[in-house]
Amino acid sequence: MSHKCPLNERGIFIILVLMKNLIIAQSGGPTVAINASLAGVLEQNQKTNSFKKIYGSLNGITGILQNRFLDLTEKTSEDPTFITNLKTTPAMYLGSCRFRVPTEEEDFSFYETVFSKFEEMDADAFFYIGGNDSMDTVAKLSAYGKKHKKSTKIIGIPKTIDNDLIHIDHTPGFGSAAKYVASSILEIAHDTYIYHLKSVTIVEIMGRDAGWLTASSALARNEYSNAPHLIYLPERVFFLEECIEDTKKLLEERDDVIIAISEGVKDKDGNYISASEGHKDNFGHAMLSGTAKYLEHELHQALGVKTRGIELNILQRCASHIASETDLCESMQLGATAVSLYEEGKTGVMATHKRISSHSYKLEYTCHDVSEIANQVKSVPDNYINTRGNDITDEMLDYLYPLIQGEVSLTYKDGLPSYLDVSHLVF
């Protein structure tokens, strides 16, 4: 990272003329931490003056195509609390999109349009904050840039509550979602334990391909409650008979059984156990719903006890009021890292971190070639899942534990969390 020396007025003028701009955008599904990464970029730039202007492209890369930008440098200079409030505002302050970037062969003009806009706006860098699909965009744009000798550096900043990106210890947004999931399971346990009757509560947790978030439900266990009593991840084939058998056995020992199950569990034929109704999103991913409701019905039929299915739904990705402070700080740091990577002249990389030590939790911030990250899925490894496939191991708990630590300091207004005005997103 360059260090700028004190300058006289003429020197500052030359620097300002030479300084270029940054375009930044957010994409994919929301998390609680994706704005924290944006805040990290803005805060770091206040320290390093790497960019003259930072423009937010609205609704992901589509803002570049439609010429819809927000001057974030102006926002930060107008409002000294902007960065702090941005850190704790849920979802995407700049909006999102579900837009699959075409290959050069499919649509060369797309690349010409995007890079012309970069040139027009004097953008020496484009940062894209997103998950798997967004890293695909970063990989494609940077490959095009390298091939056609474009100067704009393309850098990815990760996020996803699913924690399924490779080459990163864990993804921004995951820790907060995990904290929400674990807190909810604990509160559901309190709610469930009050009746002296047999019951099964099934909590459906997000995670289409990877069970990280469902696994984090285990963090709810403490000295008086070992809920969830069963945990089913998509990394293992789901056998309904085994689930009925496991639940039945537990009900012989105790009144209440709480099950955490991933929305993405599949049967032995590879079909989702929930009724997917054949809906697919723009990326061809099956849209799921109803795993909990399906099990509620099946377990009630099989065991004849009270059953209740609870879908945590989108609150697990947008409940900023119970975000993990560790998650938000690390997300900011990844934003700051992207600025440093730009200063080092990097392109086609994603800001990332490695865990240096498990016991005294510490991360090292670095980068990784984004082409090796895009379109890959990091599944929960075998040693994190028990043999029966209905729980996680202590090794996984050690991995998860640091990620939910710390509480966010949030301002409340009129009894509700005070978030940033997002009226610029409302159509």
Place this chain on the structure above:
Amino acid sequence: MSHKCPLNERGIFIILVLMKNLIIAQSGGPTVAINASLAGVLEQNQKTNSFKKIYGSLNGITGILQNRFLDLTEKTSEDPTFITNLKTTPAMYLGSCRFRVPTEEEDFSFYETVFSKFEEMDADAFFYIGGNDSMDTVAKLSAYGKKHKKSTKIIGIPKTIDNDLIHIDHTPGFGSAAKYVASSILEIAHDTYIYHLKSVTIVEIMGRDAGWLTASSALARNEYSNAPHLIYLPERVFFLEECIEDTKKLLEERDDVIIAISEGVKDKDGNYISASEGHKDNFGHAMLSGTAKYLEHELHQALGVKTRGIELNILQRCASHIASETDLCESMQLGATAVSLYEEGKTGVMATHKRISSHSYKLEYTCHDVSEIANQVKSVPDNYINTRGNDITDEMLDYLYPLIQGEVSLTYKDGLPSYLDVSHLVF
């Protein structure tokens, strides 16, 4: 309320011998504030020494029948933080039950058993914290007590997230549930606004017979978001065609429509619009589910846009981490009021409050004959609902606003809210 003068040792001994005990229990569905009322009783007794011992009957009145008690006086003297932690612990610390008390004609022995237990335990008072059905228990027990000249005073302390008890300004637990609902709607709005495409989000909120909690979703509205854009309460017949028409019209003006709908809305024939599958609980109440899912399907069919149904489910009644401090303090005060009512020799009453002023919010704590409260439902009045029946009025907002103010001060341990150990409830 009696004021005790300083005494010498012999005097204290005589007082202790004369002092009687209290049995207290909790019943019905959980709220975030039902333990706060229990905490209020314990705290008040520390000040007034009204009772020598306070015993918690486990799992409502069934604890009396099964001789299952917890010595709460011991708990408070053993742990100086017990009352503070109890205040913020969700659901029922003493457990609950769904037990309909028989009439004297149906089962005279029930009353004999209960009052013998009162005598055996030297209980000069029995406090029951609960909703509609629990107030029925208070009414029946106190009527029996009066008729058969029993000395034990029977006093009700209200609670219910539904806010549907009469003769009280609002019920303990409602304010916290309202804060959770409004915060969730606000966070869902942030999540929804990120995509530049037409969508309808339907949020299903608890409330079988009354729409108070669904109405509180309107508290989410602020200077940048007017979600929810439509609000449907069970106080009005639900016409699907009108809902489709209203939604369609809104979609012509804007991208995202967020609908708050009560689980209890019914069609013109008085049938719940959700698939109730004919399940009924012990009180003969229909068990509902799927109003949001039903509308998700119907609106998708009719309008062809992306629709998503979200059921807030039981988290709206157990998410203590976002409780309303106003609600918890008022709930404690109602517990304290019950102790004062006992001191005044009252029986067959419920501790309650009246709103003295709407603008400078202030309550007066008092009591009301419980027989006039039990088995009644306070519906949302006409002047609180707009003419079209798809929104609430400003008058209702004025009523709701004070109830969600203030944030609870919660201790976190290992990244999660720290609640009281409830292992005594786990079977």
